[in-house]
Every structure is written in C-alpha cells, then in structure tokens.
Amino acid sequence: MHRSTDSKQKKVGVKSKRRRLRPEARRLELVEAALSVLRSQGPINARVEDVTEAAGAAKGTFYLYFSSWEDLLIEVRAHLLSKYITEMQKRFPVEALSDWWAAFEKECVYFVDFVEELGDLHKAIFHGQIADHPIDSPISSGTVVSWMLKTGIESGACRHVEIDVAARLLFSVLHTTADSIGQMGDRERYLNSMFDLLRAWLRTSAPAVM
Amino acid sequence: MHRSTDSKQKKVGVKSKRRRLRPEARRLELVEAALSVLRSQGPINARVEDVTEAAGAAKGTFYLYFSSWEDLLIEVRAHLLSKYITEMQKRFPVEALSDWWAAFEKECVYFVDFVEELGDLHKAIFHGQIADHPIDSPISSGTVVSWMLKTGIESGACRHVEIDVAARLLFSVLHTTADSIGQMGDRERYLNSMFDLLRAWLRTSAPAVM
Amino acid sequence: MHRSTDSKQKKVGVKSKRRRLRPEARRLELVEAALSVLRSQGPINARVEDVTEAAGAAKGTFYLYFSSWEDLLIEVRAHLLSKYITEMQKRFPVEALSDWWAAFEKECVYFVDFVEELGDLHKAIFHGQIADHPIDSPISSGTVVSWMLKTGIESGACRHVEIDVAARLLFSVLHTTADSIGQMGDRERYLNSMFDLLRAWLRTSAPAVM
Amino acid sequence: MHRSTDSKQKKVGVKSKRRRLRPEARRLELVEAALSVLRSQGPINARVEDVTEAAGAAKGTFYLYFSSWEDLLIEVRAHLLSKYITEMQKRFPVEALSDWWAAFEKECVYFVDFVEELGDLHKAIFHGQIADHPIDSPISSGTVVSWMLKTGIESGACRHVEIDVAARLLFSVLHTTADSIGQMGDRERYLNSMFDLLRAWLRTSAPAVM
DNA sequence: TATGAATGAGCCTTCATTCAT
DNA sequence: CATGAATGAAGGCTCATTCAT
Numbered sequence: 001m002h003r004s005t006d007s008k009q010k011k012v013g014v015k016s017k018r019r020r021l022r023p024e025a026r027r028l029e030l031v032e033a034a035l036s037v038l039r040s041q042g043p044i045n046a047r048v049e050d051v052t053e054a055a056g057a058a059k060g061t062f063y064l065y066f067s068s069w070e071d072l073l074i075e076v077r078a079h080l081l082s083k084y085i086t087e088m089q090k091r092f093p094v095e096a097l098s099d100w101w102a103a104f105e106k107e108c109v110y111f112v113d114f115v116e117e118l119g120d121l122h123k124a125i126f127h128g129q130i131a132d133h134p135i136d137s138p139i140s141s142g143t144v145v146s147w148m149l150k151t152g153i154e155s156g157a158c159r160h161v162e163i164d165v166a167a168r169l170l171f172s173v174l175h176t177t178a179d180s181i182g183q184m185g186d187r188e189r190y191l192n193s194m195f196d197l198l199r200a201w202l203r204t205s206a207p208a209v210m
Numbered sequence: 211m212h213r214s215t216d217s218k219q220k221k222v223g224v225k226s227k228r229r230r231l232r233p234e235a236r237r238l239e240l241v242e243a244a245l246s247v248l249r250s251q252g253p254i255n256a257r258v259e260d261v262t263e264a265a266g267a268a269k270g271t272f273y274l275y276f277s278s279w280e281d282l283l284i285e286v287r288a289h290l291l292s293k294y295i296t297e298m299q300k301r302f303p304v305e306a307l308s309d310w311w312a313a314f315e316k317e318c319v320y321f322v323d324f325v326e327e328l329g330d331l332h333k334a335i336f337h338g339q340i341a342d343h344p345i346d347s348p349i350s351s352g353t354v355v356s357w358m359l360k361t362g363i364e365s366g367a368c369r370h371v372e373i374d375v376a377a378r379l380l381f382s383v384l385h386t387t388a389d390s391i392g393q394m395g396d397r398e399r400y401l402n403s404m405f406d407l408l409r410a411w412l413r414t415s416a417p418a419v420m
Numbered sequence: 421m422h423r424s425t426d427s428k429q430k431k432v433g434v435k436s437k438r439r440r441l442r443p444e445a446r447r448l449e450l451v452e453a454a455l456s457v458l459r460s461q462g463p464i465n466a467r468v469e470d471v472t473e474a475a476g477a478a479k480g481t482f483y484l485y486f487s488s489w490e491d492l493l494i495e496v497r498a499h500l501l502s503k504y505i506t507e508m509q510k511r512f513p514v515e516a517l518s519d520w521w522a523a524f525e526k527e528c529v530y531f532v533d534f535v536e537e538l539g540d541l542h543k544a545i546f547h548g549q550i551a552d553h554p555i556d557s558p559i560s561s562g563t564v565v566s567w568m569l570k571t572g573i574e575s576g577a578c579r580h581v582e583i584d585v586a587a588r589l590l591f592s593v594l595h596t597t598a599d600s601i602g603q604m605g606d607r608e609r610y611l612n613s614m615f616d617l618l619r620a621w622l623r624t625s626a627p628a629v630m
Numbered sequence: 631m632h633r634s635t636d637s638k639q640k641k642v643g644v645k646s647k648r649r650r651l652r653p654e655a656r657r658l659e660l661v662e663a664a665l666s667v668l669r670s671q672g673p674i675n676a677r678v679e680d681v682t683e684a685a686g687a688a689k690g691t692f693y694l695y696f697s698s699w700e701d702l703l704i705e706v707r708a709h710l711l712s713k714y715i716t717e718m719q720k721r722f723p724v725e726a727l728s729d730w731w732a733a734f735e736k737e738c739v740y741f742v743d744f745v746e747e748l749g750d751l752h753k754a755i756f757h758g759q760i761a762d763h764p765i766d767s768p769i770s771s772g773t774v775v776s777w778m779l780k781t782g783i784e785s786g787a788c789r790h791v792e793i794d795v796a797a798r799l800l801f802s803v804l805h806t807t808a809d810s811i812g813q814m815g816d817r818e819r820y821l822n823s824m825f826d827l828l829r830a831w832l833r834t835s836a837p838a839v840m
Numbered sequence: 841t842a843t844g845a846a847t848g849a850g851c852c853t854t855c856a857t858t859c860a861t
Numbered sequence: 862c863a864t865g866a867a868t869g870a871a872g873g874c875t876c877a878t879t880c881a882t
Contacts, residue, residue: 013653026862059866061865063858123341129254166403166407193372230880236845258872432844443841480842582823585823589803589823595802613795613796649860650865677851678853688867688868693854
C-alpha cells in the first residue's frame, strides 16, 4: 500500500509469441529486467507484471522461476553483489601488493560509483523487506570490505582498527557519499571530503610500505 | 504491494464508547499510536487501520487529521525531530562553551541512543516514501548538525572541514553505529570505534589520541 | 459513488460562532445554500457538509431540519417549483384573458429561462434519486401546464389536444430548448425553432378569439 | 453518494469454478451484465461488484476490461447505440425511397420502443455522469436523426426546418413519449399524441390531417 | 437548538498469486 | 515450459449519519 499514484493501464487480449528459452537464460533475463524496472520506477512502484513485461515474458512465467517477489529481490541482490565482487577481486588483489592505499582509494571510488548507479535500487535491497534476510557470506560486501581492510592492516598501510566495526562504518561512509552525489551532484567535492575522512581515520602516518 | 504476509486478526466484538477529544489531543494520540505501530510492525506492514485501532479511534477518524498516509509520516518525522532537537538545544549550547569536544561526544552518544530507540522507525522516516520530502529547515537534523560543527570549528576544537559534507558523513556514521548496536548489541565496542573515527577525523591534533 | 475525483480537504479544530436563528430562517438558509451548492458543484459532488458550510451552519445542524439528503432534495424541488408557480400565476391569468397565445409564448420563454438557470440542478431534481418521489399536486408543473393548456383550448387559441399528454410533450420541448441553449448558446435560434414547433402544433389556424 | 439504502446481501459460500474466456467474450458478458444491473437497480445503486457478480466474474476482473465505472458506462452506451443504429440502417433507407413519411413514423415507433425498453438505463446513459462525454459521431443518435430529417426534407415529405435544432426536439419528443408509456402504459394514446405533434410540426401539408 | 468530532459501512481499485489452456 | 485470464484479499479513502458536549 501507500504506493505512488501514477496509474498503470492493464490490457487484455494482446498476444505475443511464445519464446522458449533455456531456464538459465530466462532467469537471467528476469533478473535483469527487474534491475531495470527497480531502477526506473523505484522499488515501491515496481510490480511483478512490470518485470515480466520488461523481460518479454508472460506474468505467470515469473512464478516458474521465483516463488515470490521477495525471492526475486534476494536474487537481484545476490546478482548485483556477486557481479560487483567478482570485478573487485579481479582489480584489487593484484594492485594491492605494491600500494595498498592507492588501490584502496581507487576501490572506494569504484564502490561509490557502483552504489550511485544503483540509485533507488539500494533502498529495495538494503533497506526494504529483505533487509533482514541474510546475505550469502561469500558475496557479502561486509565480508569483502573486511577482507580488504585486513590486507591493508597487514600491509601496514592501514591503521590498526577493529575490522568488523570499521567495515560497517566504511560501508556507510561510502554509501552516504554515493547518495550525496546522487542527490546533489558535485562529485569531486564529496569524494574529496570522503578521502579526507578516510585518510585521517585509516591511513598510517608514515606510508610505511615495509 | 509486496507486503509481508503475516495475517492480521480483525478485532471482534469489543466496541468501546465514542471518545470525544479536542483536536490537538486526538491528533497527538494518533501520532503516538503511529509511532508505536511503526516501531512494532515496521513501515512496510503498517496500515491506516492499525494506527487508528492502536489509537482507539475509528478508521475514518484518521482522515480528519491527515490527508493521507504520507501526510502522517511527515507529521511523525517532524514530531520526532523537533522533540529531539528541542532537547538537544537545551543540552548542547551550555556545555559547548567550555569544552566543545566533550559536549560533542556526549551529544553523539545521545544521538546514537535516540536513533537506536527509533528502531525500524528510522526506515519509515529516513529511507521510506517521504525520504524525498523536504524537512522544515529549523528542525532538520542536517541544520543542527551543521551548526554544531560550525561552533566546533570556530572554537578551534574541531578540524576545519567542509561543514555541509561533513555533516552528512557524521550523520551516517552515527546512524550506522546506532544500527549496529541495535543489531549486534555490544554498545561499548561500537561506540569506541565510532569515537576512534571521530577523533581521528575531526579533532584538532592537540590532545594526542594514543 | 462514482463521484468525480476532485478531493475536498476536511479540517478539524476551526471553530466559529454559534448562530441562533428562528427555525424557519435556518431552514430557508439551508435550502438556499443547497441550491447554490447543487448549482455550482453539480448533484453528484454535492455533500451534506458543503451545504451546511455554505449556509454557515454546522454539519449536525443539517439533521435538525432534514431527515436525510433525499429529504433535502425534495424540499429543494418544492421550493423551486412553488416559487416558479407563484410567479407564474401572478403573470399568466391576467394576460391570458385578452391574448392567450401571446401570454403562452411569453410564459414558455420564462420557463425556458428558468430551467436554463437551473443548470445541472434539474438533473438532481428531475432525473436523480427523487425522480420517482411524487410531487405535491398543487405545485406540480404538470398540473400547471395542463391548466394553462386548458385555458388556451377553452379560449379557442389552442388546438384541441389531449391535455395531459400534450402537457408532457410541451414540458419536454421546453426542457430540451433550455438544455440546448445551456449547452450551445444561440438562444434566439433555439427559441425560434421552438416557437415554430409550438405554433405548428398547438395554434389554431385562425386566432379565433371568440 | 447519497445512494439509496436498500441493503445488499453478500452471496455466501457458492463459489463456482474459474471460467476462462477469450477477452471479447468476457467483455461482452460484462457489458451485458451491466445492462441488466443498470436496468434492474438503476444507475444510482449499481456497483462494480454487482456487475461482476451478475457476470459470474470476480470483482477484479472488471478492471481488466474497464479502467473505471465511467469507462464501462461509455462502453454500454456505445454498445446500445451502435446496436440500434445498425438495425435502423437496415430498415430505414430502403423504405425511405418510396414513402418517407411512413418510414419515418415507423422508425419513430421503433425508437420509442427501444427507449422504453431501456427503462432506467437511459438515465445512466443520457443524463448521468457521462452525459457530457462526447459520443463517437458515427453512432450518435443526433447524427442519425439529422440524417433522417435531411432525407425527408430533400424528398419533400418533411417541412423545411433547421435540421440540428429539430433533431434535438424530435429526440426529446420521442424520449418523452417513451418515458410516458413506461410510466403510464396506454401506449396507443401516447403514440397518437406524438404523431399528432409530429404531423402538425413536420409534415408538408399535402395529406391533410383532418 | 447548535456544534463538530467521531463513527464505520461501503466502494473503488490494485496486484500478488493461481491455474486452465 | 509458457501463457495471460481470472481471482480475491487488501487497503485507501469518502461521507451520510450519530451523538457527546
């Protein structure tokens, strides 16, 4: 309830072809359609039918692949996170060896951009109904951020902080920066202030690359 | 849409008398009932009727005082913020004169506790449908946090940062701390990590952190 | 239901003076307020509260004078008709003696103007819920139109027609003319066509004033 | 609002199977159910649910085919008019060649019968909320009546009148006759008076009425 | 008498989910 | 596997009517 009020017209009698796809492909199409719909209409207004329509499938098809709307959201979240993390792991470990801090800042920017692109999506995923549903540990951003901090601390480039707590705080700082940029524009200013915070908070005074 | 599926019992039989109140009193009861309902059921599942029922009023009464659900949320938010800010302004300015940093840290703890008590409420209010609705400037926490930082910078106890950006970041750090405590308990540990961040980030170097 | 969708805001807590009136006066104010409201908002959108508001009375006051909305409509209809008929009886009988046809045409124009001014009101009154409710015979327009025709026939100025049937037809011709003018403007053209019909239909070929 | 107060029984228990129809079939069933409901309950008391129930469909089904109650009424009107006009065009043109006036009178009777059968329906359709909604020109009765008059004038069987105005008046005369018959019975008497009017008004003086 | 806050039945409309084809 | 028509529980909102003051 309480959804926004632009009405959507439903229609009957328009028939389209039957597209037979491999299950994997169909499932992926639905998830990607969901991404697009959630982004463009916002999580509050997104409906099952919008998703299937965007995916070029029939409404009923949805339930062949997802048992409920929540189920889809969980899938979408996993999809996004695992995509992000895969890319991140390609980037980060290699560079991290030589100059952790530089790699870290770069990664932060990646993350900010990633979240900013998410737009309203992150509400659906991080603050919506499934907020309480646990995330598979290997793809949890918490896990990955923690691991990143850990390597930083071990390399001496990062101050000695409580990793799990710091990971949460870091996460929210990045999120807020992304939100601010999304709302206000002025990317450079927000990034600079973020770096200012991160350096003061986490960087060891001497770069100390052992 | 997509609300969670716990069924709700319709109260049966117990009808009490008509209670005639003066408008402000009834309005207040409704707002307070809304607070309670939002807290206990979460914003997704809260319905108009839940609120009126909790307030001991009939469904239609709701619409004598609020033109829609959103209207209520806005009212609830204003209610909470103005309550918080009133109290804060009683506390802060006095102490701030002598030892700004101590007052600041104390205020941060107040804020964290305030948010933590909010529980699910803060989702309804800060991440829900009315997230985009502007807050009356005088009661906006952004305004107040900014003002707090400004006094800190002027008094020399706080580093020279971009106030508006820092206010956003500070806000989210406090929020995250509150959320973490709410989820994980272990208040001291999270507060300590928060202080660690705040000191490293905002404190002028005078009293070394070590 | 199915009313038009402009929402009306209700308000609480605005208090006004208590006006004590003689019952007759209050009742009349309400009826006249109803006339005004029905005219301006149309019968579909008119609400009890609109009427009392327009009359400067409280909502509950309505039910001191009318037992229901229908009751009001009946009253409004009686009010209008009796007002019209009173005026008509002042006009018609006097003139009718000397030149019935001229008086008749004049009266037709009066009637058309009267109905046209009614606007949407006549829907509420002649085609709405109370359409089936009998009208007090002495103020029924049918009665009066019949009587008018009767005098015309007796005076020889009007063709010999079945009075009750002709009265219905005449009534609808006048109504339609009024509606057309209301919709299309161009009063003269519609009146002329109406006269053309009436003359061909009802006038005796020789004026035959016996 | 202000609907009449007869309570309605909610049908209980008897639930039949899901009937899957092709869209046009279901749409037709709904329109016909609407016709029946409007006839029997009158436009004021008809509800969406009455229609779906009469059509043996679920409430929600209504909104698959009509976006609102008004939308349905427009459809119903179009349905009726186009049905009538189709039949009329089969009848009229053929006969009109030889004896326009006879054909015209016959058509008038058809129309009166048509309207009389409509009963309360014509309130819903000609005096209700959609009264102002334009009718598709090809099925507008005004259009057709005008065209009928035009052929009459051209054939010399009908007096030279202002076609558009006369069409309106004719229309209302037919309507009133139908209404009268519906209320009072005595069909012959009302038809005769109507013919009397029409002949005096529209017929060229050839065959004297006597 | 007058007031206007309160009530709650009623109705529209939406949409996740089901299921006949 | 796919389709899309059908379902019906929900819930927002309105407003005639009641009644405590």
